[in-house]
Amino acid sequence: MNLTTVPVPTTTAIAVATAAVASTPAAVPSIAGASSLTLEQNTRALLDHACAQVLGGQAAAAFRLLTPPLSALWSEARASGQAEAMRRWCQAHPLHALVMQDPFTHRAAAKPRGYAGDAVMMDYIYDGAPPAGTSAVGAEVFGATTRAGMGLSVRYRRQLLRSLIDDAVVRHERPRMLSVAAGHCRELQGSLVECPGFAGEFVALDQDPLSCQEIAQAHAGHPVRVVNQGVRELAGGQQGGALADALGRFDLIYSAGLYDYLPDVLARRLTRRLLAMLRPGGRALIANFVPGGSGRGYMELFMDWALVLRSEAQMRTLAHAAGAAHVNIFADPPRNVVYAELWPEAPEVL
Numbered sequence: 001m002n003l004t005t006v007p008v009p010t011t012t013a014i015a016v017a018t019a020a021v022a023s024t025p026a027a028v029p030s031i032a033g034a035s036s037l038t039l040e041q042n043t044r045a046l047l048d049h050a051c052a053q054v055l056g057g058q059a060a061a062a063f064r065l066l067t068p069p070l071s072a073l074w075s076e077a078r079a080s081g082q083a084e085a086m087r088r089w090c091q092a093h094p095l096h097a098l099v100m101q102d103p104f105t106h107r108a109a110a111k112p113r114g115y116a117g118d119a120v121m122m123d124y125i126y127d128g129a130p131p132a133g134t135s136a137v138g139a140e141v142f143g144a145t146t147r148a149g150m151g152l153s154v155r156y157r158r159q160l161l162r163s164l165i166d167d168a169v170v171r172h173e174r175p176r177m178l179s180v181a182a183g184h185c186r187e188l189q190g191s192l193v194e195c196p197g198f199a200g201e202f203v204a205l206d207q208d209p210l211s212c213q214e215i216a217q218a219h220a221g222h223p224v225r226v227v228n229q230g231v232r233e234l235a236g237g238q239q240g241g242a243l244a245d246a247l248g249r250f251d252l253i254y255s256a257g258l259y260d261y262l263p264d265v266l267a268r269r270l271t272r273r274l275l276a277m278l279r280p281g282g283r284a285l286i287a288n289f290v291p292g293g294s295g296r297g298y299m300e301l302f303m304d305w306a307l308v309l310r311s312e313a314q315m316r317t318l319a320h321a322a323g324a325a326h327v328n329i330f331a332d333p334p335r336n337v338v339y340a341e342l343w344p345e346a347p348e349v350l
């Protein structure tokens, strides 16, 4: 999925664009009458074409060509009150059964832990290997869905977090770091926290007991403390204050893959709490997927995976509303994720 901003073309423009890239003209049969195509006809033509390409062993090309126009059609459907109808067209189309062979798409839709985007799905992206038993078609689609724009951004996010951890380890004498909604905390792998000389503490907090177990097992020999708690508990009133006190103060606090699920009020309250948990000179980092992405259509229509998307401006507003004195906003290279780096007071040295 590529969440970079794309202009939203009309259905006519989409049909014409699809015709231009179609390798087999028969795969997009309705192009001749493009100007009179309905949203439904355009959607079906697009899905037919993607289906033919996947069946022809070209899953990567299929997804490259499918995702931007599907997102544009999805925007049009939502704007014109046809969202439910478009969901039905997609679910009834043969492409749907085909992509459900992809473990990544299937797990998002099935939600075995109650929500899409759990830590196992993140591992699919990090590892890039489909689980044993995946069909040949499923493996091809898996390659396309986990190695597209969103996958690249998730992989970049892990590298960035590992660099931040290393930076905190060398900057502070006994560094304390907190990952909020840690998942499997794969960014710890290969970080300086795993080095024998590390004299600080890393705290990983997550609501999911299975993810907590995985972190505890993977880092049994390291100073990594696992806290099985939800962020609502941490953000809320007196109880949140008590939990924050029990966790202590930190040089680095970050949260990746969480804010995309939080409504504004909770996001603000949690950010305020995290800022209060920093040691002097400490910083926090929060990440969020941005709106206008070309992968949104596939995610919402086939994976049943909807995120709370925030722009750079919205992240800045959130950071200031939570009381940050100094904010640095930046985007990842594929421009899918925005990062807000926050300080409770203006830092002397960045």
Ligand SMILES: C[S@@+](CC[C@H](N)C(=O)[O-])C[C@H]1O[C@@H](n2cnc3c(N)ncnc32)[C@H](O)[C@@H]1O
Binding pocket: 117, 118, 119, 122, 157, 180, 181, 182, 183, 184, 185, 186, 205, 206, 207, 208, 211, 229, 230, 231, 232, 255, 256, 257, 258, 261
């Ligand atoms: C997309 S994963 C991200 C995991 C990890 N940070 C990463 O970047 O790979 C989201 C994680 O957030 C956790 N999570 C979701 N809602 C939460 C909440 N309310 N409190 C604590 N953890 C939460 C989930 O259990 C899951 O492990």
